[in-house]
Amino acid sequence: MGEVRNEHGERAAHEAPAVREGRAAREGRAARETGAVHEGHTGREAGGGHEVPVAREAGDGHDEGVARAFVGLAEALVADIDAIDLLSTLTLHCVTALGARSSGVMLADPQGKLVVMATSDERARELDLREIQSGQGPCLDCYRTGEVQFSADLENEARWPAFTPLARAHGYRSLSAVPMRLRNRVVGTLNMMHPRPRAAGDAELRTAQAFADLTTVGLVSQGAADGEDALKEQLRAVGSSRSLVERAVTEVAAHMDVRTGDAFQALQDRSRRDGVRLVDLAREITDGAFDVAALDGEVGGRIRGSGGGTG
Structure with missing residues (x-):
């Protein structure tokens, strides 16, 4: 479940290890190692007038940005905010702490079909909906296989012929998706979208997985019950x-x-x-x-x- 697939459908050289035991230690290590970007600032979304978070380039404060994201998620869980608010917070942390241009969360409905639950902006929401409609894409593959999906450059992507042109038309060139898991069951996906080709480091994917795992545990624990039903x-x-x-x-x-x-x-x-x-x-x-x-x-x-x- 921790394997990473590249644009050729092959196992990538690095893997995103499962975050199961020693969660606090692994989250701390991920926060120290992540070096992609740090705090976000606001900028205007292309084609619109409203402001959305845009990541800045990496700097001395990137570790603090990731640490603040973990603290923010933990505080949200302690505050017992509702599920949609929590998922929205997760997507914004992927933008501000991990440098994604956009981010989204899909969860499976009782019939096992993915549904868009939260996105960082409207453009991401539209693309997530189009992915579900097209029947192919990184989130769908991630959900089906339980494996991290990553495409460094959609221009060279052959796995999703119906979805890739849609993603590029929305202004994205690189995508990744990590599973949202509970007790070895995949219940949804967290995706990140970037406007330029890029290589995702192991620490970045591991941190995104930790974000997803922490949020999933908090999300399901709100039900205060156990079992499949x-x-x-x-x-x-x-x-x-x-x-x-x-x-x-x-x-x-x-x-x-x-x-x-x-x-x-x-x-x-x-x-x-x-x-x-x-x-x-x-x-x-x-x-x-x-x-x-x-x-x-x-x-x-x-x-x-x-x-x-x-x-």
Whole structure:
């Protein structure tokens, strides 16, 4: 399950070892060894006006950036935030700490089919949906095989003839996907997308795997139950939460005339500021118990004031 496949479908020379025992020690080692990038800053997404995290080049603070990501994930678990908020946090850490241009999470539904659960930006979400529709791509192969998938340059990629042109059309040239695992079962995937050809180091893939493993354990532990049926029920609950949040985001975006990504960020900010779970706030909005007009000032200042909009 820890093998890495390159663009020729061969086992790569390096492997991403399983993060099972001694999790804390391995996470610390991964944080020390990762050298790709560090803290993110905001930049405008191509083709749109809103701002999204963009990774900076590696520097003296890259270790601290990875360490902060681990701390952020741990704090999110302790705070008992809901599943969609947790998965969104995971994708943003892949951008700011590991240097991905975009990142996404897919989880399996009770029928074993992958569903897009969270992405760092709208372009990533669109590509993830297209991957599922095309029936091929790094996430689908990662889920089926339980092995890390990596393509250094999509221009030379032959494994996914239907998907590769879509990824390049979205502005990506290099992709990777690591499995989200629980007790030797793959329950989903975490992917990272880059705009230029690149070689992924073992430490980077190992750190991404540690991010995924930590998040998966926290995600499933929210169900506080064990067994195959309990796991399926928890994944079903996550899917229901995603649908509820999406309906609320659509409502907020339509009311404020902003992008859905901006609307999601506004809901996430408000839920954390008020100390309520994202899914609970979404339920209040869809039930009509929360007036979305209350978000006008907050979103107006942060998004419209910075040149955002529907584009």
